[in-house]
Amino acid sequence: MNKPYVYITRKLPEDQIKPFTNEWDIGMWESETEPVDEETLRKEAQRADGLLTMLTERIDEDLLSDAPHLKVVANMAVGYDNVNVEAAKQKGITVTNTPDVLTDTTADLAFGLLMAATRRIVEAADYIKENKWNNWSPLLLAGSDIHHKKLGIVGMGRIGEAVARRARGFDMEVSYHNRSRKPAIEEEGLAAYESFEDLISSSDFVMSLVPLTEETEHLFNEEVFRKMKEEAIFVNASRGKTTDEKALYKAVKSGEIKGAGLDVFEEEPIASDHPLLTLKEIVCVPHIGSASRETREKMMNLSLENIEKVLKGDEPVTPVTQP
Numbered sequence: 001m002n003k004p005y006v007y008i009t010r011k012l013p014e015d016q017i018k019p020f021t022n023e024w025d026i027g028m029w030e031s032e033t034e035p036v037d038e039e040t041l042r043k044e045a046q047r048a049d050g051l052l053t054m055l056t057e058r059i060d061e062d063l064l065s066d067a068p069h070l071k072v073v074a075n076m077a078v079g080y081d082n083v084n085v086e087a088a089k090q091k092g093i094t095v096t097n098t099p100d101v102l103t104d105t106t107a108d109l110a111f112g113l114l115m116a117a118t119r120r121i122v123e124a125a126d127y128i129k130e131n132k133w134n135n136w137s138p139l140l141l142a143g144s145d146i147h148h149k150k151l152g153i154v155g156m157g158r159i160g161e162a163v164a165r166r167a168r169g170f171d172m173e174v175s176y177h178n179r180s181r182k183p184a185i186e187e188e189g190l191a192a193y194e195s196f197e198d199l200i201s202s203s204d205f206v207m208s209l210v211p212l213t214e215e216t217e218h219l220f221n222e223e224v225f226r227k228m229k230e231e232a233i234f235v236n237a238s239r240g241k242t243t244d245e246k247a248l249y250k251a252v253k254s255g256e257i258k259g260a261g262l263d264v265f266e267e268e269p270i271a272s273d274h275p276l277l278t279l280k281e282i283v284c285v286p287h288i289g290s291a292s293r294e295t296r297e298k299m300m301n302l303s304l305e306n307i308e309k310v311l312k313g314d315e316p317v318t319p320v321t322q323p
């Protein structure tokens with residue numbers, strides 16, 4: 001009997017793949033750093049029973065319609081806005097993602113961005129490298145405090161909760177806004193619910209952790225930045241398109257808000273002459289939220305395990321259940 005064919009859209013380490021080589025024929029894109037080109041992806045999808053995809057691939061209705069054997073798309077990310085989940089569902093193709101395994105790692109980075117932007121850590125490190133450090137002085141590179149300030153989290157999923165736990169260690173007041181209330185979080189005293197309007201206007205830090213959907217696209221726009229405090233720092237560790245970058249640039253440049261920490265961008269990768277990089281008040285990193293070695297390996301394993309389960313006719317470990 002023919003083995004199922006699984007195509008992996010990025011070069012993953014051999015030792016991750018090895019346990020599956022007896023079960024499947026495996027095809028893999030040759031580069032670790034460059035995404036698979038569209039033509040190859042479409043050709044491979046036509047013969048694949050399973051696809052292991054990255055967030056850089058667009059898995060749209062056309063591709064799914066032209067993939068007669070495809071049973072599972074395992075997206076190696078918690079976010080799945082790059083996959084047309086509704087179309088997959090209609091075609092009986094299971095979509096899976098990688099929640100839980102990356103929660104703490106992503107929360108660490110989100111909190112790190114908050115700290116870096118607020119305490120001017122990147123700017124200060126550059127200051128030494130640029131040979132500007134001649135003397136200690138009372139207000140040299142003085143930022144703002146983080147402890148005892150108010151953090152507003154927009155999108156209270158697993159990562160939001162993990163960020164709130166970190167904030168508790170900093171004696172911060174935490175509020176959240178989410179489509180649905182989280183009674184357990186409120187009962188524990190971890191975070192209080194607020195309307196979006198109240199949260200954005202009263203928080204010292206506003207963090208976007210919402211998934212990208214039609215409703216959340218450009219949720220953070222000119223009007224929203226205008227309502228934030230002048231001292232506010234904005235952090236985005238969800239998806240770039242939740243934020244109108246031009247509006248953010250204007251808000252920081254004009255002093256409407258103090259600064260930002262960004263892991264994600266409207267179009268990735270951004271070029272080194274991107275306007276956001278010209279403002280020292282904005283700390284930008286290249287979508288590394290879940291990028292610890294340990295967590296990335298867990299994400300690979302989970303994606304492979306999800307494919308294995310579906311191809312054996314079992315329930316996957318982490319199916320995407322809602323579009």
Ligand code: DGY
Nearest residue numbers: 077078079288289290
């Ligand atoms: C995800 O998993 O969605 C993250 O953005 C990847 O780091």
